[in-house]
Amino acid sequence: MPYTVLLYEIRPSGVAVITLNRPAVFNAFDLTLSRELLAALAAAGADEAVRVVVLTGAGRAFCAGQDLQEAQQPGTFSFKEVLETRYNPIIRAMRALPKPIIGRLNGVAAGAGCSLALACDALVASRTASLVQAFINIGLVPDSGSAYFLPRLVGRLKAFEICALGDKISADEALRLGLVSVVVEPEQLDAATDALAARYAAGPPRSLGILKQLLEEAATANLSETLALEADAQEQAGSGAEYQEGLRAFLEKRKPKYG
């Protein structure tokens, strides 16, 4: 598919890089960007050569959520319909993608852009990046998964504070709260992202997919259900060639090589 507001690059290392590319509006979502992001995620999922996805923004920002210049007049549209048709499919696709998604947090992530960041499996943040639950600042409430991800990451009390005050959370504070995986200086962002992507790309792809699905399902399960989910997942992982290679490599005292 030809992309117009998004860059899609597949590297020989098995990493697909998706760059939201509307820098003049801090990569805010218009209809085209939401459609193209969904298509790019589907392309990365369907491509066996892709083992890891990196999601980032062009220019100074990661993503500023809905494009407020293009926002429709209040009262003339259904938020529910917009969310169900444009935003929720993206978040569902990210969580269902059986490959690690690394957010390369190059700048601010606000509103639905913050939700997008939180839906990633890992976040490598520049020290100049930030997260903002900006919804309340314009009289809205969290959407696109923030109400799910935030309390699970920081607890209900802190999640309320973050969402109710709508203040910018610096990268260092986000690290302290467990909202990002690592913070690096801006000039180290590419190297740190590439290094993490290379580690995931060298991992067992099928088992990483099973792992992601397991954690997803366990997030809303009780202990007994989780034990059953783990048993099923291990049955799947242990019956594949990856476990055979992993075990053989351990016994032969070498690094495993997966497909």
Ligand code: T3D
């Ligand atoms: O359809 C629906 O509405 C339903 C879906 C809702 C989902 C949502 O995402 S609602 C939340 C929408 N997003 C926001 O409310 C964020 C609005 N932006 C901000 O709060 C701030 O701009 C930022 C915290 C993101 C960044 O602040 P700062 O001080 O670093 O930069 P700035 O000067 O405010 O913005 C820089 C430029 O980006 C500026 O353009 P200019 O003046 O240089 O030409 C600004 O207008 C533009 N920009 C930033 N965010 C948006 C945007 N343009 C359009 N839409 C934006 N969301």
